[in-house]
Amino acid sequence: MKASGSTLLRYVVLTSALVGAFEPVSTAVVAGMGAAALGRKLYHYLYENCDGNWINFNSSALEVDLQAKLFGQHVATRVILKAVSGFMNNENPKKPLVLSLHGWTGTGKNFVSQLIAESIYRKGMSSGFVHLFTATAHFPHEMHLESYKTQLQQWIKGNVTNCPRSMFIFDEMDKMHPGLIDSIKPYLDYYETLDGVSYRQAIFIFLSNAGGENIVQVALDFWTAGRDREEIELKHLETALSLSVFNNKNSGFWHTSLIDKNLVDYFVPFLPLEYKHVVQCGMAEMHAKGRTPDMDVVDQMARDMSFFPKEERVFARQGCKVISSRLDFYI
Numbered sequence: 001m002k003a004s005g006s007t008l009l010r011y012v013v014l015t016s017a018l019v020g021a022f023e024p025v026s027t028a029v030v031a032g033m034g035a036a037a038l039g040r041k042l043y044h045y046l047y048e049n050c051d052g053n054w055i056n057f058n059s060s061a062l063e064v065d066l067q068a069k070l071f072g073q074h075v076a077t078r079v080i081l082k083a084v085s086g087f088m089n090n091e092n093p094k095k096p097l098v099l100s101l102h103g104w105t106g107t108g109k110n111f112v113s114q115l116i117a118e119s120i121y122r123k124g125m126s127s128g129f130v131h132l133f134t135a136t137a138h139f140p141h142e143m144h145l146e147s148y149k150t151q152l153q154q155w156i157k158g159n160v161t162n163c164p165r166s167m168f169i170f171d172e173m174d175k176m177h178p179g180l181i182d183s184i185k186p187y188l189d190y191y192e193t194l195d196g197v198s199y200r201q202a203i204f205i206f207l208s209n210a211g212g213e214n215i216v217q218v219a220l221d222f223w224t225a226g227r228d229r230e231e232i233e234l235k236h237l238e239t240a241l242s243l244s245v246f247n248n249k250n251s252g253f254w255h256t257s258l259i260d261k262n263l264v265d266y267f268v269p270f271l272p273l274e275y276k277h278v279v280q281c282g283m284a285e286m287h288a289k290g291r292t293p294d295m296d297v298v299d300q301m302a303r304d305m306s307f308f309p310k311e312e313r314v315f316a317r318q319g320c321k322v323i324s325s326r327l328d329f330y331i
């Protein structure tokens with residue numbers, strides 16, 4: 001210890017003597033370069049960048065999150081894990097990842113987008129590389145369609161140029177004007193580059209209630225037949241989903257060639273939630289509010305909620321959506 005201490009001291013004295021021998025300008029430059037390097041390091045540490053420090057996919061974290069936090073969605077869990085992991089672990093994807101999430105209200109579509117974002121971006125949904133567009137909020141007036149189109153295209157291009165690993169979430173996709181959906185089509189396709197920009201690392205997620213009623217019908221058929229909910233597989237939902245999407249002329253999908261051209265990689269169905277899932281959501285919500293989860297309180301709240309069909313009372317009309325505010329009333 002003593003020896004190395006004195007060696008260090010000798011070194012410091014020697015260096016300062018050497019530095020002293022140089023003219024002051026170059027000393028300042030050397031010191032300045034050190035400070036700049038340190039500054040850069042600090043900057044990368046504090047401010048989000050498009051690099052591995054801030055964007056780093058962890059597939060087991062996504063799996064753990066989906067298993068532990070998403071209730072009653074075994075089909076969606078499986079599809080999303082496979083889709084996102086496959087894409088993120090592929091060094092050379094041929095096109096961006098395009099997911100379309102469908103289902104009844106309050107079943108976890110926004111929630112899952114948040115979990116996906118958190119598994120990729122350290123800042124999750126508040127990352128500067130995650131962009132959420134809501135049809136009715138961002139593009140409300142049909143008369144402005146042309147300017148929305150140009151703006152949206154510029155945003156996508158600008159953001160992917162800044163960071164190829166950008167995520168775009170389009171909420172209320174069924175309320176989005178068909179022309180606007182058409183305008184983003186080129187970015188979802190198999191092009192190597194468009195005007196020198198490659199979109200192949202980007203992720204697009206579409207959320208909608210389109211097909212929700214058909215999914216409910218499949219789940220209800222299983223329930224009526226006395227079959228287990230967990231027996232429902234993707235194949236049972238796929239036809240109902242695609243047919244409904246095509247047949248519903250009010251949903252933007254119908255007018256576009258998103259489906260025709262196979263630009264959507266995965267259609268992800270979200271099942272309607274049952275009483276027990278509402279209870280699970282309630283318990284999780286109490287925990288999130290910093291309370292000790294109390295079965296009696298949650299049970300009381302769940303029993304007061306609205307279920308359908310009227311006679312059978314199988315599925316929660318609002319899913320888990322209103323639970324956070326409802327709970328306050330029962331606590």
Ligand SMILES: Nc1ncnc2c1ncn2[C@@H]1O[C@H](COP(=O)(O)OP(=O)(O)OP(=O)(O)O)[C@@H](O)[C@H]1O
Nearest residue numbers: 069070071104105106107108109110111281320321
């Ligand atoms: N399957 C689920 N598991 C756990 N929590 C859920 C689930 N579904 C909904 N939640 C809870 O309810 C809240 C609202 O759900 P979310 O916003 O994801 O619904 P949604 O499917 O997007 O509905 P909408 O179609 O009305 O937009 C979530 O933030 C989450 O806390």
Ligand SMILES: *[C@@H]1O[C@H](CO)[C@@H](O)[C@H](O)[C@H]1NC(C)=O
Nearest residue numbers: 056058059060061062064065
């Ligand atoms: C990925 O997530 C798992 C589960 O949360 C965690 O144990 C592991 O340390 C993470 N790995 C990396 C490289 O961050």
Ligand SMILES: *[C@@H]1O[C@H](CO)[C@@H](O)[C@H](O)[C@H]1NC(C)=O
Nearest residue numbers: 131132154155156157158159
């Ligand atoms: C990126 O997208 C956001 C909207 O989420 C937009 O406000 C911003 O201008 C875009 N950036 C570029 C460089 O286009």
Ligand SMILES: [Mg+2]
Nearest residue numbers: 109110171207
């Ligand atoms: Mg939603």
